Amino acid sequence: MVQTSPRAIPALYRSTVGKKSIMAVTGVVLVLYIVLHMVGNLKIFFGPEEIDGYSAWLRTFGEPVLHHEWFLWILRVVLLASVILHITMAVQLTLRAKKARPVRYQHRAKVRGSYAARTMRWGGVIIFFFVIYHVLDLTTGTVNPGYEHGEVYRNVTADFAPERWYVTLFYTLAVVSLGFHLRHGLVSGLQSLGGKSPQKARTLNLAATAFAVVIVAGFLSVPFAVTVGLVD
């Protein structure tokens, strides 16, 4: 019934509104992953078998239809594509915004809108560098001293050991940034996709804040538990 005209998709991609909606869609993919990942991480509280098993499951899921680690790689490709698109759009829109105001205000007034909204870009950059470090840390083990492939529980507890408090601190900083990013990103993403509920702006904001807090708490519980010795 509805036919997408051949020019519609380029129009979408070219326009600022389209770019923003691509960010929103990829953002949603990333959020889903983050939720999954956080839930997975929490398994650490049930002991090494649970979490290591989970890690193994990730790699064997879909067998024998899929080859070993295929599922994980599909996941990684989707994630990577989303991150690339998301960041490309973010960079394009940011450059555009810079060009749109070539001369800055001499007198810069206080932010009258929302702070979360104004920190999206720096927040995103922090998260980006965090993820690179994080993958080198816990997936490839490049920067993690006693890294053992497949032994997630061991790797994590070694990573956040009390004497490595600075790692925990860095993670905290990153995760809090993520919280801010999500807090505004969710509301804004919904609006970018034209989601209804304008009258309930307050409720929407509250829900997004609650969600961000849960995510932050969920992620941070692991390194903190390790650092203070609840899990070792």
Add this chain to the structure above:
Amino acid sequence: MKLTLRIWRQKGPDDSGKMVEYPLDDVSPDMSFLEMLDVLNEKLILDGEDPIAFDHDCREGICGMCSLVINGTPHGPEKATTTCQLHMRKFKDGEVIDIEPWRAKAFPVVKDLVVDRSAFDRIIEAGGYISAPTGSAPDAHAVPVPKPDADRAFEAAECIGCGACVAACPNGSGMLFTAAKVTHLGLMPQGQPERYDRVVDMIEAHDEAGFGGCTVTGECTVACPKGIPLDTIVRLNRDFLTATAGGKKKS
């Protein structure tokens, strides 16, 4: 009142411009902000200096011509008020006031505080209308419009095209202005046939003019003297996606 004004002076589009300080005594709190500038200009003229160019016409808050960024805030500190309706009693004796033009690539400075806002006209030109050639209209009561729709359309139609939204937006985006028109016409039954073409064409003109993209920062609606709500942008996004991804655009 005594005030110190620091005003952006720029001879023309190619001049780089700078802030110039003007002390002013004898400001009456009953003056409007623009009347205060009138007084300063009369002084400058008699002193043989070039008076400050600024845009204004109706001085009633409706034509959308006045356009000053006062202490970093478009239209100044009073909420839901245009520059021309702002009065000096909102300022303190001895205050230093910075006055700048709207700053956006799509609104190049013409002189001093005057900018060129024809980009807004081009957005309307691209589709901000309902095609109804004169004489072709049915009786006004042929199509009833539900009151809530009419009221919301009216709220969006209140936009005076001043451009404060652009001046306030950290991205230099003209999305609130564009969305106000898309919402106004999109809510009227008369606006339905062209609804999806309209939004795509207007966005194209918006982007072409050099405005930034909207990342829903929300500064625009706070600066808007008519309080055009942010949900107009949500509506615009929805119509745009329906038109493009949903394939509703016809031409």
Add this chain to the structure above:
Amino acid sequence: MSDAAAESGVAGEERAVREANEKAEGIMGMSDSFYKSGEPIADAKAPQVPIEERWNTRKFEAKLVNPANKRKKTVIIIGTGLAGGSAGATLAELGYHVVQFCFQDSPRRAHSIAAQGGINAAKNYRNDGDSVHRLFYDTVKGGDFRARESNVHRLAEISTQIIDQCVAQGVPFAREYGGLLDNRSFGGAQVSRTFYARGQTGQQLLLGAYQALMRQVDAGNVELHPRHEMLDLVMVDGRARGVVVRDLISGEVKTYTGDAVVLASGGYGNVYYLSTNAMGSNVTAIWRAHKHGALFANPCYTQIHPTCIPVSGDHQSKLTLMSESLRNDGRVWVPKERGDARRPSDIPEDERDYYLERIYPAFGNLVPRDIASRAAKNVCDEGRGVGPGGLGVYLDFAGAIERLGLEAVKAKYGNLFDMYERITGENPYETPMRIYPAVHYTMGGLWVDYDLESTIPGMFVIGEANFSDHGANRLGASALMQGLADGYFVLPNTVGDYLARNPLDAVPDSAVQEAEGRVSEQIDRLLSIDGDRTVDSFHRELGHIMWEYCGMERTEEGLRKALDLIPALREEFWRRVKVPGSAADLNQSLEKAGRVADFLELAELMVVDALHRTESCGGHFRAESQDEDGEAKRDDVNFSYVAAWEWAGSGEQPVLHKEALAFEHVKPSQRSYK
């Protein structure tokens, strides 16, 4: 304002002397010494058929332009308000090539945007007895029998189509719960025929016309030039063939030629300096056409609106209108004692003079605009005015708040009260509002015939810039109707007829050079004076003179005095004005200087017109012509005509051409509000 206050004091004292003199001399013993009489003039275009059939007949008789040729015909339009905007859009839809100008940065900002109240139309949606004939009747009567019946009837006929057109464009008129249009009664009409969009009717209507116009710009049919000001007319063989404009950004003086010229440049109320008009509203376009031979009709008919926010000091640049509806619940009063400086709350009830209720017990605070305005001026002249300079009266809502409750008053007038507080810094819920009359609308304008064509062939005048439909007084909500009727429906037909009948040759270069030369010369002259007074100071002074002597109440003595003062001021202007900067870029002082130069000439003509018309009618009140109760006395025997003035040169006596008015359908009567 101190000057004006002083002057009004003087005027008050002189009053008794003046009245005695008038009685002695007799008002009819006036000499012709300030104008010359010319040939009568008549409208030859309205077909001689019954009034209901005139417009249809005229449309049928009009010659049509071959569709293939329309593109080759260029129509130049000055102005993008309701009149110009609607005309430009419609002519372009028809296929003509339109070249259009406005001085603002966008066509959407024309002053029509400021109209608040509404627009009339004889739809009779309320079934309350309205009809085309009733609207026609009300308008002729409201105009105090100084308008042309043919034109007014056509206006009433077209009124219904206007609403249809605007609704189709998406104008968000107020609606009722059933989804149909809401109406209200306005300006003393006894039927509900006013359509509105909250307090922003003009804005919404203008945006409709603007959007239709922009659609034609996109289609390539309209060539739009914002920030351009028309400064002269290009004439070839006695016909209007183009305009000279100044690009206000680059300063360049350019000429655009075409086959017909339409002036839709709005009203000239700013001759009074302070008015409810926008700062840029001016007479320049029509005045410079007047100097080429277009007759100027009824220049002295001005409408003064009684409920405006008063002047707060010398710095005042414009006056803001407060809706008339406030008089429904507010009570107007001043202290009984002169110079009573107490706060209003300290003045006890029995020391207050509710003068409207006292003088006009039947209508009280709801008397018509002109009566309310004059009464306010009278009490202020007596020294009983309130607020800065004693130029204001109280509009008190204490009673209404007590009777209806604060919330009800807030719901009804909240917006207006907020606006008042923003401007004055006073809270009208606690202390009475102060109001004072202000110049609001000019009924006069260039003379046009039934086709809206001026006495210069090929030059049409529409909207507030012409004189056509409102006689000596305009009814509320009728200006918007007229502007749109002219632009959407009348002009497109009549311009076509002119173009079809008059194939024209190319405009010779010499005509262009001559016109451009005149413009450049004036600009150079203004810039070279380099005197010691600003343009604004002259404009303010002119405004004082006009307000004092040619304002709400006019007397022979005052007008004669103005006739001395204005030429002297004009002479001083050309000697002492200081216009800084150059002609080669944006120069707002130069723009103003040109406009004020024209106001200084127009003012004299207004005074001459007011002086020659020794009757009182509509917006023109001659103190000499009133009955025992102080009511305006019309003189139908001697003044039932349109005064169309011909320019004879600066400082020369203008020539009066009379267009006799016949009233076949509405019998003239005197009004009474006691």
